[in-house]
Amino acid sequence: MQTSNDILQAVRIEKTFPGTRALDKVDFHLRRGEVHALLGENGAGKSTLIKCLTGAYRRDGGTILLDDVPVDPRDTFEAQALGIGTVYQEVNLLPNLTVAENLFLGRQPRRFGMVDARAMNRRARDLLADYELDLDVTRDLASYSVAIQQVIAIARAVDLSGKVLILDEPTASLDAHEVAMLFRIVRRLKAKGLGIIFVTHFLEQVYEISDRITVLRNGQLVGTRETSSLDRRELIAMMIGRELAAEIHAPRAEVQEGPLRYRFRNYGRKGRVRPFDLDVRAGEVVGMAGLLGSGRTETAELLFGAHRADSGEAEIDGRAVDLASPRAAIRHRFGFCPEDRKTSGIIGDLSVRENIVLALQARRGWTRPISRAEQNRLADHYIRALDIRTADREKPIKLLSGGNQQKAILARWLATEPEFLILDEPTRGIDVGAHAEIVKLIEALREKGLSLIVVSSEIEELVAYSTRVIVLRDRAHVAELDGNRITADQIVEAIAATDERRTS
């Protein structure tokens, strides 16, 4: 599998962070003169892989070969010197310096020990002429558009490094015209024999520019394929996973649907998610499927009151309610496990016990503390019930693995005896064992008569536990699947269909 045709080979790269395995023996091969798209949902490990290649992170295992020579960049400067240059979405140049100064920062041409501005400007003009740019290089960088700045950053990176160019979401803030200009430059560099890694969320652009595609999911390599032989539906399936789906979907005859409890009409918020109607019964799991940025998380946050709805109304058991804040939602026995465990889930420095009792304590109010004995009982109960692996209940939760942190947050809500539980990506970034346990827990809660909303990028998982699946696209609810129509194929089709309609 190693050919000298590869300019960069990363073999069995491993990287572990406390609590998560960010990269699990990932292979990545970049050929000379190719544009290689690196894809995956958030948390798949794309940026971790990029950072291992550029030396921003030290990898824990595996080898990187550049031109068949093992390299071990300790920081980004060393990677640059070796030939690996990176351009980020946020241009990291100095807006208050001139274009020429930015291009030659740290290596200005000198004459008698002084910066030779004239030589520098001349060389800058020559350099940019290769990129079809005829600029006044003595003007401040800030006076040019983001697209031009992006190109200048590329020019600097290529001039410094010249073997591998990594473009990390370079088109995120560009318009169609600017993207076209950027792609012309990328093709030109490709023709020169550079290996180009292209990270993006825009699938259309992947098909327009890339030669091959590598997909990561949950820190693991899903596969590397030729772009021309991979259709869009298959690509989406690789990104969100459905290979295993078919056999998991068990017939769901045993499901007893309870009474309608939660009714949302024309519920929405400008700029986050378009107004939608949603009914949830007792004993029902409503899955939310869709690509990143489709409005899944926004829907979950809206239902919990993390953001206030600006249209529509909510009813519980036929009575109108105002879900203006998380506190209001919690009073109505809602619970919410957010997508980003670290920034909005765990209270890192506090103990497992405190993390578990937090929501219950917050609901009771500060004047009615839960006694220490009761806290211990609750914590021990859930540590046992959910099999949270921790040395003891007083361990700071940040020291637990991702899966155990997630279970502790679930325990935090279960302790409040919720009736409506919203889980946003409850299985992301956790190991297989914990994954299966959380799926089982979701089913057990449904059987107990809870109503659940589960957002997930893992299609096979949605198929396994959902009684209904809502498909989102472009911040709107676009399809609803129930009964026998809940299959991986149908879900992927619903996501891809709308996707194609938009782009064609």
Added chain:
Amino acid sequence: MTSFFKLYFNRLLPQLIALGLIIMAVSLVFPGFLNIEIQNGRLYGSLIDILNRGAPVVLLAIGMTIVIATKGIDLSVGAVMAICGATAAAAITSGHSVPATLLITLGVGILCGLWNGVLVAVLDIQPIIATLVLMVAGRGIAQLITEGAILTFNDPGLIFIGSGSFAGLPMPVVIWLVFGMLIAVLVRRTALGMLIEAIGVNRQASTLSGVLTPVLLNAAYVLCGLCAAIAGIIAAADIRGADANNAGLWLELDAILAVVVGGTSLLGGRFSIAASVLGAIIIQAINTGILLSGFPPEFNLIIKAAIIVFILVLQSPRVRTAFAFLVPARGARNPSERAAK
């Protein structure tokens, strides 16, 4: 219960050791340092003097601990002291009774805290900037109240707060002891302590868990204002007048230092009021000790800085890991705090 006290003692051990070393060093240079005697039913001596002189910083440190635990900071406490000292002097000289004067002054302190709290919790301004406003403006307000002069007063009731004594202890010491215990019991006997720590560690996650974040943040700054008001009354009562320019000058920095010496992280989260009180006493012990040891005064600030650097080095996580073998059972330290009070 005994194991709770043991864990609590462990948490305070570095501060107790530092204080012990300082007292020992000073008593070697100045032999009379440890003497305590009773005159007219009141304790006298250098050690009592430290507790007495340290009162304003101790009080400020109590409020500052809570604010820092929420991941905030309050730079305005020195200025609020000046405002409240001026308010007390103005109220008593315009004929209000002592209880009315105290109520008005504490009310003004609470208002100052509310101002900071609204800027931080409601308008979401960074605490260091939000409280800088009152730090700068506060002395101007105090000068407006005193009309630019040092406002002196002779009311024996108010003066008693600064220089009277109760049960053998100087009044300021009695005040901070009672107030400190009150606050410590309030935060640890209710769920306030845990909720405040949760906000300090992760405000967003706390809000999503249903914690009333804005109200608690506001309350932290209000408490800080209240502490500054009490400190301001003591400082004014001590000199029998309100000095808008110098009352509480730079004390916000001493208060922050006391909290840090007490081992509460400026990043918020776990806090200990007792440790901060010890931190404030350490700072006062250094001040008094240097004065008594007869070093030329120009060395004072440098020696103080050197001792504080030493204490901070002792607390640095790197040094702690390097000397971990000397301090047994470090892991037991964290849970101790909540258990203790």
